[in-house]
Amino acid sequence: MIELNDYIYYCTKCGWFSVPRRDTCPFCQSILKKYDCQTIEFFDLPKEEQKRLFSYVQEIIENSPDFDLKLRNRRLEEEKRYNEESIRKMCRNKVEVKCPYCHSKNTRKIGAGERMVTANLFGLGSQNLGKQWHCRNCGSDF
Ligand SMILES: [Zn+2]
Ligand SMILES: [Zn+2]
Structure with missing residues (x-):
């Protein structure tokens, strides 16, 4: 269950972000920052608005001084590999x-x-x- 007063949590280093509360980034273990859009509002928003908010968070990430583009690309690659692996596993079953x-x-x-x-x-x-x-x-x- 998502709590009513949750926020968007994001990692300024690799650009990972999520809505349910987490303290550290699952990819690079950095401490996550939070963006104060309460998720009760967030999930009520139309899809377009959610996308806009996510791209806004993306922008904050990309403009932060500790943002690491290489790390972000590695994370995206790893996520892609992980997704492909899950799809392969599903097919194998x-x-x-x-x-x-x-x-x-x-x-x-x-x-x-x-x-x-x-x-x-x-x-x-x-x-x-x-x-x-x-x-x-x-x-x-x-
Ligand atoms: Zn990270
Ligand atoms: Zn048989």
Whole structure:
């Protein structure tokens, strides 16, 4: 939950900023400064106005004496890499898994709830525990 009297917190060194309260920059560990726009107002503002405020904060950052352009670029690069990595991970989870027994791709992921039921039915130590995939073709879990 965002508190009513929160502000925009920003890092003058690498240009990172955020609305929920933080004391230090997660990227370069500098102490964050705060811009006194209360977020209760901020989130009530139309999108265009929010953008304008963010670019205003951006301007303060870029004009501060300890602003480090190289550090900012490194942060942007790292964030981009992080985002791409998350997208790749999401895609990887969607990739079809082949059954190791019959090599059919007709498999599905076993949900956590389902695994619990299996554990209850067959008792702890059941072979189904820890199995994450079910083959619809030959009926095996793996
Ligand atoms: Zn920073
Ligand atoms: Zn199979």
